[in-house]
Amino acid sequence: MSKVEFSVMNIKRCICPECPVQAESICAKGKWRLMQEIAWASETGIYFEADRVPGMYCSTGKxxxxxxxxxxxxxxxxxxxxxxxxxxxxxxxxxxCQNGESKK
Incomplete structure (x- = not known):
């Protein structure tokens, strides 16, 4: 069973922040704003922890x-x-985001 990698590359290509499901979410918008402020400059992924990323639910779960x-x-x-x-x-x-990470 393979798992979607939780990586800086995948996070940057993830479109969850554009999803209508979270379009009105104050929580997701706040996480996205925080990521843009402190993380995009870093390629190390230091700030890319699952609880800070408003997306990659296919990898991290609900x-x-x-x-x-x-x-x-x-x-x-x-x-x-x-x-x-x-x-x-x-x-x-x-x-x-609702059903949990993908099991493949």
């Missing part, structure tokens, strides 16, 4: 933010990380 709206349309199918890891054949295949 979102820590409780104000996401899973009734909105998920965009995982547009994500390069989702495509490269063939997550359409994983379980779950979408809504990782």
């Amino acid at each position: 979102a820590l933010c409780k104000d996401l709206n899973p009734k909105k349309m998920c965009i995982c199918e547009r994500c390069p990380v989702w495509k490269e890891n063939d997550l359409k054949n994983g379980e779950p295949s979408l809504y990782f």
